[in-house]
Amino acid sequence: MAFPEKTLQSEVVYDGPIFRIRKDKVTVVGGKTSYRDILEHNGGAVILAVKEDGRILMVRQFRKALEREVLELPAGKIDGDEDPMDTALRELKEETGYQAGSIRHLTTISPSCGYTTELLYIYLCKDLTPGETHFDDTEDLDLYEYTADELVDRIMKGEIQDAKTIVGVLFARTAGEI
Structure with a gap:
């Protein structure tokens, strides 16, 4: 299985001293869209x-x-x-x-x-x-x-x-x- 999700849009929703959180809109299997909450550390x-x-x-x-x-x-x-x-x-x-x-x-x-x-x-x-x-x-x-x-x-x-x-x-x- 090699289906990389493609990021369509990314927004930082929190930016703190230890980590930040972003919300990514992505394409998923079948061409549908979904959202991913990513904690950047x-x-x-x-x-x-x-x-x-x-x-x-x-x-x-x-x-x-x-x-x-x-x-x-x-x-x-x-x-x-x-x-x-x-x-x-x-x-x-x-x-x-x-x-x-x-x-x-x-x-x-x-x-x-x-x-x-x-x-x-x-x-x-x-x-x-x-x-x-x-x-x-x-x-x-x-x-x-x-x-x-x-x-x-x-x-x-x-x-x-x-x-x-x-x-x-x-x-x-x-x-x-x-």
Whole structure:
């Protein structure tokens, strides 16, 4: 099946500091028209940071959309035309205080390709050096360390539901990285 939808008209209906939303009028199968609401997002970097002892750095923070705290891998949005790897290194330092001696791209995911342009770039960071955190003015999070087995167990029990964390941990485990 190779039927690309053709955009006939596009209108920005919201333009905020983190994302914007546009409404596209498109042609669909059979030549009919339909509308697509698209959330444009610059993307983000996700950090699977592994300490020398094999423990993985995790953060717990309140997520307003879910109205609860979430245990997740450190991550952050890409600023402007920033390289995703630079975003990963910046966010690692900001959220955990650690700096990585080595960094490698593991995979890129589209968290919800039905309505957003957002891509998340997942990186494996090792050779960590501790330092001080540099939270954004609006961030309040706690740092934790877990073994890979503990994280996989929490994922399989449904205790971790954050998609980027599930993909990052299980991808790295399957690839033999953790």
